[in-house]
Amino acid sequence: MSDRFTLDRPNLIISLDSELAWGFRDEKDLPEDKIKCARNSWIRILDLFEEYEIPATWAVVGHLFLDRCDGIHREHPLGKDWFKRDPGGTIDENPSWFGKDLINHILDSKVNHEIGCHSFSHVEFGSAKREVAESELQLSIEAAEKMDISLESFVFPRNNVGHLDLLKEYGFTSYRGTKPVSKDGGMIKNTMRKGGIFLDYFTPLSIDHSIVSPSVDEFGLVNIPSSFIIYGFRGDSRSNLENFVYDPVLLKVKKEIDFLSENNGVLHLWFHPNDLTRERDFGRLKNILKYVKEKDPLEIKTMKDVRKEIVERGA
Numbered sequence: 001m002s003d004r005f006t007l008d009r010p011n012l013i014i015s016l017d018s019e020l021a022w023g024f025r026d027e028k029d030l031p032e033d034k035i036k037c038a039r040n041s042w043i044r045i046l047d048l049f050e051e052y053e054i055p056a057t058w059a060v061v062g063h064l065f066l067d068r069c070d071g072i073h074r075e076h077p078l079g080k081d082w083f084k085r086d087p088g089g090t091i092d093e094n095p096s097w098f099g100k101d102l103i104n105h106i107l108d109s110k111v112n113h114e115i116g117c118h119s120f121s122h123v124e125f126g127s128a129k130r131e132v133a134e135s136e137l138q139l140s141i142e143a144a145e146k147m148d149i150s151l152e153s154f155v156f157p158r159n160n161v162g163h164l165d166l167l168k169e170y171g172f173t174s175y176r177g178t179k180p181v182s183k184d185g186g187m188i189k190n191t192m193r194k195g196g197i198f199l200d201y202f203t204p205l206s207i208d209h210s211i212v213s214p215s216v217d218e219f220g221l222v223n224i225p226s227s228f229i230i231y232g233f234r235g236d237s238r239s240n241l242e243n244f245v246y247d248p249v250l251l252k253v254k255k256e257i258d259f260l261s262e263n264n265g266v267l268h269l270w271f272h273p274n275d276l277t278r279e280r281d282f283g284r285l286k287n288i289l290k291y292v293k294e295k296d297p298l299e300i301k302t303m304k305d306v307r308k309e310i311v312e313r314g315a
């Protein structure tokens, strides 16, 4: 059983699954266009957050905290087969697999972002063996500590939740969960499934479903469910509808923000920095941030902030 909490004010969270090439590690073909843009997109997104003074939760793949590796990772139970795409070497040689400089950009920002964890090598926790999940947490923590970063919030690769007891054991305090059950008790359709995303964007009835309530789970971790991803799910072909002057995703986000500002709770948007490859992708984010900034009394928080608020309320 878990307790759900409705916050006193409307809160917006933006979390980013920050992974450069790691998110594609197990895919048949690496999407070169996305990987090529990923570093530049990361910086441009940071600039936009800075322009609108909006803090975000950057859930970073642990391997990106490194600036070099042997490409084999004998210390990891999955061994060299799992890491066969990891080219090893240094950040200068293989910048899509390392990200210390990009993490420093987040730290240098005048906006108070949170740096969280997105596993070490993009292992799906829901189907991983315990020793693998444990190693993923341990290696991430070690790598982050070398940069004086302490990890508190966790985002599961592909939202595949698992090994929550280990999260607790390794000092994490919150995670991004999956969509909750709707008010009438039914499971909300998973809009992140391939092909499903547009349907949800155009379904007016889904509007009150995107506001989520954090809960404290049996391990004492705060589960902050996601509302929805703001870019097409990876691998989706972009719909022609997106070519219209009007951006349907922006429309959906604005409606949700309007709804949120009159209701308490959390709207938890998420995406990958490498989702932004075209100018109009950046345009969408800019328009969202602009709208958020103008909206009163919206509070923009990191996952860590929301967890803190819940704990302070004596949850």
Ligand SMILES: [Zn+2]
Pocket: 063, 068, 069, 070, 071, 072, 073, 083, 086, 088
């Ligand atoms: Zn490596």
Ligand SMILES: [Zn+2]
Pocket: 017, 019, 023, 118, 122, 156, 157, 158
């Ligand atoms: Zn990911």
